[in-house]
Amino acid sequence: xxxxxxxxxxxxxxxxxxxxxxxxxxxxxxxxxxxxxxxxxxxxxxxxxxxxxxxxxxxxxxxxxxxxxxxxxxxxxxxxxxxxxxxxxxxxxxxxxxxxxxxxxxxxxxxxxxxxxxxxxxxxxxxxxxxxxxxxxxxxxxxxxxxxxxxxxxxxxxxxxxxxxxxxxxxxxxxxxxxxxxxxxxxxxxxxxxxxxxxxxxxxxxxxxxxxxxxxxxxxxxxxxxxxxxxxxxxxxxxxxxxxxxxxxxxxxxxxxxxxxxxxxxxxxxxxxxxxxxxxxxxxxxxxxxxxxxxxxxxxxxxxxxxxxxxxxxxxxxxxxxxxxxxxxxxxxxxxxxxxxxxxxxxxxxxxxxxxxxxxxxxxxxxxxxxxxxxxxxxxxxxxxxxxxxxxxxxxxxxxxxxxxxxxxxxxxxxxxxxxxxxxxxxxxxxxxxxxxxxxxxxx
Amino acid sequence: xxxxxxxxxxxxxxxxxxxxxxxxxxxxxxxxxxxxxxxxxxxxxxxxxxxxxxxxxxxxxxxxxxxxxxxxxxxxxxxxxxxxxxxxxxxxxxxxxxxxxxxxxxxxxxxxxxxxxxxxxxxxxxxxxxxxxxxxxxxxxxxxxxxxxxxxxxxxxxxxxxxxxxxxxxxxxxxxxxxxxxxxxxxxxxxxxxxxxxxxxxxxxxxxxxxxxxxxxxxxxxxxxxxxxxxxxxxxxxxxxxxxxxxxxxxxxxxxxxxxxxxxxxxxxxxxxxxxxxxxxxxxxxxxxxxxxxxxxxxxxxxxxxxxxxxxxxxxxxxxxxxxxxxxxxxxxxxxxxxxxxxxxxxxxxxxxxxxxxxxxxxxxxxxxxxxxxxxxxxxxxxxxxxxxxxxxxxxxxxxxxxxxxxxxxxxxxxxxxxxxxxxxxxxxxxxxxxxxxxxxxxxxxxxxxxxxxxxxxxxxxxxxxxxxxxxxxxxxxxxxxxxxxxxxxxxxxxxxxxxxxxxxxxxxx
Numbered sequence: 001x002x003x004x005x006x007x008x009x010x011x012x013x014x015x016x017x018x019x020x021x022x023x024x025x026x027x028x029x030x031x032x033x034x035x036x037x038x039x040x041x042x043x044x045x046x047x048x049x050x051x052x053x054x055x056x057x058x059x060x061x062x063x064x065x066x067x068x069x070x071x072x073x074x075x076x077x078x079x080x081x082x083x084x085x086x087x088x089x090x091x092x093x094x095x096x097x098x099x100x101x102x103x104x105x106x107x108x109x110x111x112x113x114x115x116x117x118x119x120x121x122x123x124x125x126x127x128x129x130x131x132x133x134x135x136x137x138x139x140x141x142x143x144x145x146x147x148x149x150x151x152x153x154x155x156x157x158x159x160x161x162x163x164x165x166x167x168x169x170x171x172x173x174x175x176x177x178x179x180x181x182x183x184x185x186x187x188x189x190x191x192x193x194x195x196x197x198x199x200x201x202x203x204x205x206x207x208x209x210x211x212x213x214x215x216x217x218x219x220x221x222x223x224x225x226x227x228x229x230x231x232x233x234x235x236x237x238x239x240x241x242x243x244x245x246x247x248x249x250x251x252x253x254x255x256x257x258x259x260x261x262x263x264x265x266x267x268x269x270x271x272x273x274x275x276x277x278x279x280x281x282x283x284x285x286x287x288x289x290x291x292x293x294x295x296x297x298x299x300x301x302x303x304x305x306x307x308x309x310x311x312x313x314x315x316x317x318x319x320x321x322x323x324x325x326x327x328x329x330x331x332x333x334x335x336x337x338x339x340x341x342x343x344x345x346x347x348x349x350x351x352x353x354x355x356x357x358x359x360x361x362x363x364x365x366x367x368x369x370x371x372x373x374x375x376x377x378x379x380x381x382x383x384x385x386x387x388x389x390x391x392x393x394x395x396x397x398x399x400x401x402x403x404x405x406x407x408x409x410x411x412x413x414x415x416x417x418x419x420x421x422x423x424x425x426x427x428x429x430x431x432x433x434x435x436x437x438x439x440x441x442x443x444x
Numbered sequence: 445x446x447x448x449x450x451x452x453x454x455x456x457x458x459x460x461x462x463x464x465x466x467x468x469x470x471x472x473x474x475x476x477x478x479x480x481x482x483x484x485x486x487x488x489x490x491x492x493x494x495x496x497x498x499x500x501x502x503x504x505x506x507x508x509x510x511x512x513x514x515x516x517x518x519x520x521x522x523x524x525x526x527x528x529x530x531x532x533x534x535x536x537x538x539x540x541x542x543x544x545x546x547x548x549x550x551x552x553x554x555x556x557x558x559x560x561x562x563x564x565x566x567x568x569x570x571x572x573x574x575x576x577x578x579x580x581x582x583x584x585x586x587x588x589x590x591x592x593x594x595x596x597x598x599x600x601x602x603x604x605x606x607x608x609x610x611x612x613x614x615x616x617x618x619x620x621x622x623x624x625x626x627x628x629x630x631x632x633x634x635x636x637x638x639x640x641x642x643x644x645x646x647x648x649x650x651x652x653x654x655x656x657x658x659x660x661x662x663x664x665x666x667x668x669x670x671x672x673x674x675x676x677x678x679x680x681x682x683x684x685x686x687x688x689x690x691x692x693x694x695x696x697x698x699x700x701x702x703x704x705x706x707x708x709x710x711x712x713x714x715x716x717x718x719x720x721x722x723x724x725x726x727x728x729x730x731x732x733x734x735x736x737x738x739x740x741x742x743x744x745x746x747x748x749x750x751x752x753x754x755x756x757x758x759x760x761x762x763x764x765x766x767x768x769x770x771x772x773x774x775x776x777x778x779x780x781x782x783x784x785x786x787x788x789x790x791x792x793x794x795x796x797x798x799x800x801x802x803x804x805x806x807x808x809x810x811x812x813x814x815x816x817x818x819x820x821x822x823x824x825x826x827x828x829x830x831x832x833x834x835x836x837x838x839x840x841x842x843x844x845x846x847x848x849x850x851x852x853x854x855x856x857x858x859x860x861x862x863x864x865x866x867x868x869x870x871x872x873x874x875x876x877x878x879x880x881x882x883x884x885x886x887x888x889x890x891x892x893x894x895x896x897x898x899x900x901x902x903x904x905x906x907x908x909x910x911x912x913x914x915x916x917x918x919x920x921x922x923x924x925x926x927x928x929x930x931x932x933x934x935x936x937x938x939x940x941x942x943x944x945x946x947x948x949x950x951x952x953x954x
Contacts, residue, residue, distance in 0.1 A: 047554040065534035092530035193870035233717040368866040368875020379897035381875035400950020442716030
């Protein structure tokens with residue numbers, strides 16, 4: 001298939017240029033996905049599919065457009081590409097829209113970053129059904145008499161892609177992604193039916209947890225939410241569990257992108273080199289983690305991947321700048337998108353921290369909420385558990401936090417370190433659980 | 445409108461890839477000549493026939509099953525972006541495919557293909573068939589065309605609107621925004637149009653076609669005052685033709701976008717805690733969508749995972765509260781002439797004068813409850829199978845005057861604009877994010893507020909609606925993309941001003 005993709009990509013580059021584009025970048029992807037879900041100990045859904053997708057970026061007379069299609073028959077494509085180029089020429093001129101300087105394609109690492117599971121092709125339907133059946137059984141066993149519903153599913157995806165430009169870049173990526181998910185709903189007082197989930201995702205199937213453990217985790221999380229209630233509005237320390245830190249951190253990250261900065265929608269725009277968070281906060285963008293879900297050797301512009309320190313002990317060191325916005329800003333490009341985002345763990349486990357803090361909220365999930373990248377203002381609903389006198393207490397629900405990203409990250413007091421659990425590995429954002437002090441938690 | 449869902453984690457990859465919809469399509473190659481209402485689009489353009497449908501459906505039922513259906517889709521989308529004064533970016537996308545589903549009880553087998561060839565479609569049908577394991581069944585001998593109302597007739601196909609006619613729309617918006625206020629420092633404008641053609645063929649013998657347009661104009665403004673920056677936006681969207689976007693509409697949108705942005709210089713995050721909340725008219729219907737709507741989708745109820753699953757026929761709100769989900773509202777984003785499994789678009793009363801009257805059904809849940817489908821079977825595209833989804837969800841107007849509702853609140857929060865929301869189906873706990881609002885003090889609107897999340901519990905909130913005003917409005921803003929199990933569908937809302945006795949406001953220390 002690799003050669004077939006290369007042949008088609010070369011044909012698309014040639015045809016797009018023949019239609020009048022000065023330059024172009026072509027991305028072709030071909031993949032197969034299988035999903036199996038179980039409920040009440042039988043398959044609830046079985047889905048299997050193969051897809052193809054072509055993305056062409058056209059650069060014609062200093063004008064730019066991007067065009068996608070799933071119809072890659074050459075006769076249909078030829079018309080599609082001619083239309084794409086003709087349309088692009090009608091747009092306003094923007095001389096900054098070019099392919100990257102080829103010097104940014106240089107120096108690509110030769111490392112094997114472990115994106116492909118060599119066992120993928122030998123995977124059988126019984127392997128898939130077996131995992132998901134055990135996963136559902138584990139949910140049911142752990143939740144016991146409280147269970148109302150358990151749903152379990154597995155998904156695997158194989159994809160090949162080629163990225164090619166007419167100024168000398170080509171790159172091929174072959175990868176697999178396996179995921180497993182379980183959700184358990186349990187009976188609570190009145191009409192409340194708390195529901196929680198466990199999930200894992202990895203490039204290699206044997207990096208997924210055992211289905212017994214994952215199912216049991218989903219049930220344990222649902223049981224933990226029994227008896228949820230809100231407490232009086234109070235200023236407290238909070239511990240955000242590792243797997244949901246990215247959802248909160250996203251409001252901060254939004255301000256680190258070139259477009260936000262150039263469009264004056266970033267509260268971090270003029271903060272490079274400045275202290276913007278507590279010394280606990282170090283963020284590294286590392287594209288070379290073996291098997292990392294964000295691992296890569298080049299980005300969507302074709303720019304060679306590099307490991308970068310984005311925030312160093314609270315000091316803002318770098319931004320995510322793609323080629324186009326690098327030209328608009330007059331800055332050097334880094335990359336327009338994060339790879340693996342890593343925060344180093346601290347010294348103590350979450351339990352030790354809870355004992356030490358005495359009273360606070362362990363935040364296990366978020367609900368609703370948003371963040372304003374221009375000002376840093378944020379507000380979001382939380383779910384989790386109150387801890388008091390150093391022990392986990394009842395579940396909390398219907399509560400909110402509100403803050404500003406420039407303030408709250410300065411109150412990051414500690415990163416946890418639970419060797420079995422930190423950082424969370426089943427995400428491209430590998431972060432530990434984080435402790436923030438003096439957070440206004442809104443309730444009654 | 446995210447919803448906690450067991451497959452939301454799958455969304456990341458797929459959603460990230462689908463950044464910008466595209467579609468160019470000037471004239472050649474794509475069927476811009478067909479009149480919008482002309483039937484037989486897929487037969488004409490792709491050469492599929494009744495005989496072929498029968499063959500594929502027979503394959504899908506090759507191992508038994510209750511029924512099977514085919515969903516053909518051809519979607520052409522375009523987007524234009526203005527940034528820094530120029531329309532310097534366009535995106536286009538063409539998506540073509542067919543999804544094939546076999547249903548046995550509550551079990552679904554699903555395959556799809558992007559090639560409308562007999563071989564590929566039979567292979568996808570073979571995948572769908574694996575859900576069953578009994579004796580083969582045959583589909584109906586003939587297919588009868590479903591006749592429906594048209595809630596969004598198009599005079600001109602969106603694919604027939606030349607790019608040159610769209611460009612001035614964006615340029616005008618840009619110039620107007622800068623002219624309106626010297627504090628404006630950046631403007632970006634997005635215009636998107638999408639033309640989705642679908643055809644559903646069922647083993648029961650129904651053949652239904654629809655052309656679903658969707659257009660969006662969005663204007664985002666950044667302003668600066670004394671070194672401080674704020675941004676806000678206004679958008680309009682729905683199942684409209686291009687002619688809907690008149691100069692006076694654009695003018696009004698620019699005024700709103702700029703006015704709302706500069707207002708934020710005076711806005712604060714409100715104090716935290718429980719307080720009375722008044723929902724202004726229109727977009728605040730997001731609260732209905734989250735707090736009530738998702739929990740009334742029938743799949744969550746027959747699985748007993750919704751907090752509402754024991755409440756059918758019971759009083760859940762005061763008698764002046766009636767909530768409807770409706771696919772027939774002219775040109776509104778969530779309207780559908782036919783749902784994605786061949787049931788005609790219709791209006792469903794969910795809460796009738798305070799009593800829970802109906803869930804929202806697709807064919808699978810309707811069979812479970814031994815009812816007819818309510819036409820809520822929807823899917824994102826041919827790559828997904830149908831699940832129960834909302835359309836346009838709204839609360840009918842009540843008797844009160846809006847000013848009296850604010851007065852009755854005494855001290856609390858007035859919600860003017862909402863940007864997103866989410867619900868936990870089992871607990872009924874929901875959240876929605878208020879991008880703009882006002883403090884209510886002494887029964888009057890006070891200082892503007894911004895960026896605050898509000899949480900509540902669906903059944904409690906319903907019981908706590910103590911006043912409903914007579915100023916009902918549909919939400920005409922764009923962006924009602926509702927996510928469930930990783931599938932996005934277009935929805936809209938409607939709401940009169942109403943008072944909720946108490947919700948938790950995620951503000952700052954007051």
